[in-house]
Amino acid sequence: MARVRFVQRDGxxxxxxxxxxxxxxxxxxxNGVRGIDGECGGCLDCATCHVYVDEAQAGLVPxxxxxxIELLSNVTAPRRSNSRLSCQIKIPSSIDELIVFVPENQS
Numbered sequence: 001m002a003r004v005r006f007v008q009r010d011g012x013x014x015x016x017x018x019x020x021x022x023x024x025x026x027x028x029x030x031n032g033v034r035g036i037d038g039e040c041g042g043c044l045d046c047a048t049c050h051v052y053v054d055e056a057q058a059g060l061v062p063x064x065x066x067x068x069i070e071l072l073s074n075v076t077a078p079r080r081s082n083s084r085l086s087c088q089i090k091i092p093s094s095i096d097e098l099i100v101f102v103p104e105n106q107s
Contacts, residue, residue: 002091005099006033006051018091024100025049025086035102042087044068048106049086050075054099058082061089061098077103 004024006014018027028036028049037048044067053061061084064072068088072079084100091098 002095003097005097007099007101008034009102009104020090020093023087024089028086035106036086037106038087044071044085044087047071047074047085050077050103050106051084051086051100052080052103053082053084055082057098060095061092064088076105076107
């Protein structure tokens with residue numbers, strides 16, 4: 001089982017164990033991670049689960065789809081090259097720990 005390390009803007013962290021079939025957003029919502037709203041429940045419809053994937057790991061997760069890229073244009077926090085919607089990220093078996101940074105705001 002892999003782990004996601006959610007890093008808040010103030011530097012606090014929360015580590016969550018995650019199965020291979022669970023999205024990073026679902027793991028955050030189920031474990032009360034602040035700042036991951038996931039208002040659409042992971043349907044790729046709202047962009048309220050925006051995160052920044054650790055730059056060193058950004059190439060280790062599958063790339064965003066065209067639909068995700070389109071929704072990323074609607075995020076309220078600054079969009080960066082490592083911006084992703086956490087509802088679209090499932091951790092590949094090659095990664096033991098994924099580090100994501102939670103933006104200042106989602107909506």
